[in-house]
Amino acid sequence: MSYIKEKFKVKADELSTEVKDLLKNHGSKVIGDVTIAQAYQGMRGITGLVTETSLLDANEGIRFRGYSIPELRDNLPKAVGGAEPLPEGLFYLMLMGELPTEADVQHLSSVWARRSHVPNHVFDAIEALPITTHPMTMFNVGIMALQTESLFAKAYAEGINKKDYWSYMYEDSMNLIARLPRVAAYIYRRKYKNGQHIQPDGLLDWGSNFAHMLGYDDEGFKELMRLYMTIHADHEGGNVSAHTTHLVGSALSDAYQSFAAGMNGLAGPLHGLANQEVIRWILAMQEELGGGTPTKEQIEKYVRKTLADGKVVPGYGHAVLRKTDPRFTAQMEFAKKHLPEDELVKIVWMVYDVVPGVLTELGKAKNPWPNVDAHSGALLVHYGMVEYEFYTVLFGVSRALGVLASLCWDRALGLSIERPKSVTTEWMKNFVEGKVEASAE
Ligand SMILES: CC(=O)SCCNC(=O)CCNC(=O)[C@H](O)C(C)(C)COP(=O)(O)OP(=O)(O)OC[C@H]1O[C@@H](n2cnc3c(N)ncnc32)[C@H](O)[C@@H]1OP(=O)(O)O
Ligand SMILES: O=C([O-])CC(=O)C(=O)O
Numbered sequence: 001m002s003y004i005k006e007k008f009k010v011k012a013d014e015l016s017t018e019v020k021d022l023l024k025n026h027g028s029k030v031i032g033d034v035t036i037a038q039a040y041q042g043m044r045g046i047t048g049l050v051t052e053t054s055l056l057d058a059n060e061g062i063r064f065r066g067y068s069i070p071e072l073r074d075n076l077p078k079a080v081g082g083a084e085p086l087p088e089g090l091f092y093l094m095l096m097g098e099l100p101t102e103a104d105v106q107h108l109s110s111v112w113a114r115r116s117h118v119p120n121h122v123f124d125a126i127e128a129l130p131i132t133t134h135p136m137t138m139f140n141v142g143i144m145a146l147q148t149e150s151l152f153a154k155a156y157a158e159g160i161n162k163k164d165y166w167s168y169m170y171e172d173s174m175n176l177i178a179r180l181p182r183v184a185a186y187i188y189r190r191k192y193k194n195g196q197h198i199q200p201d202g203l204l205d206w207g208s209n210f211a212h213m214l215g216y217d218d219e220g221f222k223e224l225m226r227l228y229m230t231i232h233a234d235h236e237g238g239n240v241s242a243h244t245t246h247l248v249g250s251a252l253s254d255a256y257q258s259f260a261a262g263m264n265g266l267a268g269p270l271h272g273l274a275n276q277e278v279i280r281w282i283l284a285m286q287e288e289l290g291g292g293t294p295t296k297e298q299i300e301k302y303v304r305k306t307l308a309d310g311k312v313v314p315g316y317g318h319a320v321l322r323k324t325d326p327r328f329t330a331q332m333e334f335a336k337k338h339l340p341e342d343e344l345v346k347i348v349w350m351v352y353d354v355v356p357g358v359l360t361e362l363g364k365a366k367n368p369w370p371n372v373d374a375h376s377g378a379l380l381v382h383y384g385m386v387e388y389e390f391y392t393v394l395f396g397v398s399r400a401l402g403v404l405a406s407l408c409w410d411r412a413l414g415l416s417i418e419r420p421k422s423v424t425t426e427w428m429k430n431f432v433e434g435k436v437e438a439s440a441e
Pocket of ligand 2: 234235238239240241319320371372
C-alpha cells in the first residue's frame with residue numbers, strides 16, 4: 001500500500017471513531033429547522049450534508065481544510081520557478097487535512113503520471129460523437145467509457161467486505177484524476193485542433209502536463225492552469241456537482257459513475273457552464289456595439305437589456321456567497337500581475353464596476369457580486385484558448401480533485417445511502433391547515 005493511502009487509512013479510522021462517538025452521544029441534537037420556502041427553493045440554508053474537504057463562509061468565501069485561497073497560494077508547494085500552488089498539493093490537503101511537503105507533492109505528480117494511461121476504447125467512444133457535440137457531453141462520454149476500468153465495480157461484483165470499499169474508491173479516484181487531463185486534452189485537440197493530439201510528458205507536474213497536452217507550453221499558461229486547477233477544485237458539499245457526485249456515490253455507484261453524474265450538473269448554465277456564458281455574453285455585447293472596448297454606460301445599458309429580456313447576468317450572484325468570490329479576486333490578481341493591459345480583462349473589470357450596482361438597485365438577486373466564472377474565461381482567451389465551449393471541461397477536471405477526495409471520505413466513513421423525505425403540495429397544504437404533522441423520520 002502506498003504511504004499516502006496508508007496515512008489516509010489511519011486518519012480515516014481516527015475520524016470514523018470520532019463520528020461514531022458523535023452519533024452515539026449527540027445524534028439526536030437538532031442542527032436546524034426546515035421551512036416550506038426552503039423545500040420549494042433549492043433547500044438553501046439547510047444543513048444536511050457532511051463534507052470534510054472544504055467549508056464555505058458566505059462573506060469570506062471558501063476555505064479548504066481551514067485555508068483560504070490567499071493562504072493556499074502562500075503555503076502550498078510550487079513548481080520550480082513557479083508562483084502558483086501545485087494542484088497535487090491541494091488534493092493532498094483535502095484528502096489528508098494537513099499541508100503536504102514538497103516530497104508529498106512530487107510523489108503525487110509521479111503517481112498520477114504513472115496511472116494516466118487511457119485505453120483506446122475511450123477515445124473511440126469520443127470519436128463516435130459528431131464533432132459538433134458539446135465538449136461537456138464528450139467529456140461525460142469519455143468518463144463513462146473509462147468506467148470499464150473501475151476496480152470498485154469489479155471487486156463489488158466479485159464480493160467484498162464493506163470495510164474495504166474505501167480502498168477501491170481510493171484507487172479508482174487516483175486513477176480517474178490521473179486520466180482526466182488526457183481525456184479532456186483529447187477532446188480539445190479533436191474538436192478544435194484537427195485531431196492533432198499531443199502525447200503526455202510524464203516528467204511534468206499534473207497541471208503543466210495538462211497544459212502541454214492541450215497544446216499550451218508557455219509558462220504563463222502553465223501557471224494559469226495550476227491556479228485554475230487549484231481554485232475550482234471544491235466549494236463545500238452542497239453545490240450541484242459535489243452534491244450529485246456524493247448522492248450518486250451513496251448508492252455505491254463507483255467513482256466514474258458518480259463523477260460523471262456530477263459533471264452533468266456542472267454542465268448546467270447556472271453552475272459550471274456559466275464560465276462559457278460570461279465570454280459569450282461579453283462577445284455578444286461587443287458585437288452589438290460594433291466591437292472594441294465598450295464604455296461603462298454601454299455596459300450598463302446592456303446589463304439592463306439582459307435583465308429585461310428575462311436572462312441572468314452570467315458570472316454574477318451566488319446561492320451562498322454574499323461578497324465578491326475570492327476565486328474571482330485571485331484571478332484578478334493573476335491578471336494584474338501577468339496581463340494588466342489585456343483588453344478583454346479590462347472589460348471584465350469594467351463589468352465588475354457596473355453589474356453589482358445594477359443588481360443591487362433592482363433588489364432581486366441576494367448577491368450582486370461576481371463569482372469565479374466572471375473572470376476565468378478572459379484569462380484563457382489571453383493565452384489563446386478562445387474556444388469558450390471547452391471552458392467547463394477545465395472546470396470539471398479541477399472539480400474532480402475535491403469531489404473524488406470527498407468520495408474517498410464518504411466510503412471511509414461508511415456514509416449511508418442518501419434518501420431525504422419529499423412531500424407533495426397537497427401534503428404542504430394539509431400541513432398548513434394542521435391536518436398532517438411533520439415527521440422526524
Ligand atoms: C461555479 C458556480 O456555480 S458559481 C454560479 C454560476 N452561475 C452564474 O453565474 C449564473 C448567474 N447567476 C445566477 O443565476 C444565480 O445568482 C445563481 C444560480 C448562481 C444563484 O441562484 P439563487 O440562489 O436562486 O439566487 P438568488 O436567491 O439571489 O435569486 C433571487 C432572484 O435573483 C435572480 N438573480 C440572481 N442572480 C442573478 C443574476 N446574475 N442575473 C440576474 N438575475 C439574478 C434570480 O434569478 C432570482 O430571480 P427569480 O426570483 O425571478 O427566480
Ligand atoms: O457553491 C456553489 O453553489 C457553486 C460554486 O460556486 C461552485 O460549486 O464552485
